[in-house]
Amino acid sequence: MKKTILLLMLFTLSLMAEVKNEYISQELLKQNIPIVDIRTPGEWKETGLLKGAIPIMFWDAGGNYDARKFLNELHKKVDTTKPFALICHTGSRTSIVAPWLAKEFGYKVINLKGGMEYATKGLHIKTVPYRQ
Template sequence: MKKIILSLMLLSASLFAQLTSQYLTKDFLSKNIPIVDVRTPGEWRETGLLKGAIPIMFFNAKGKYDAKKFLIQLNKKVDTTKPFALICHTGSRTSIIAPWLSKEFKYNVINLKGGMEYATKGLHIKTVPYRP
């Protein structure tokens, strides 16, 4: 079943609805658009989070996921009727998740290309420690 869901997610990448892909900028951060960090707790502890980011893991360290659990947490913590952004380490995971959310649920999703790697090393944005 999980392989089927992943296949659908990959297929939907080419059939997205409301999806924007862009690099993070300081101007973007000033707009206060919610940013969902889909990395793992280990990654959050290692590098910290963008200030105000909402940590909701999608893929675990072994690449497994629970889409239903993710959606429950996402809809509990984010107003999905408004635009929100997704960030991961380099943008690989969000390039799969964002199109799926946009196509399947008609969410207005912003995929932050380059991820935390770009944010911290390219833009030199400071992070805040992750506290579970």
């Protein structure tokens, strides 16, 4: 009986999990969906952030990460019961983190393909300076 309940819970969680892979657009920005920028502080300082973006580093400059620390910050700053988006430099890091968040926690995550590179050079979206 316990196994059946556990399987049903896991199945339900997998139904709730959702990752959308899409390019950033003006329409998306107008929806005011929280955008979590998972780049490093050095990258935030170099290029700035999208207006309203929430900087929460996942990997540091050496490629190390602390998933627990990331999740703690995410839960403090984002309502994870609602959809939110992830952005990085080109979309490669978010293409790893977004499915993990959806699968493991059932979050509805939008992976912003092309990342900041596409947002700033492709769409010419202005950034705001990063302030600690």
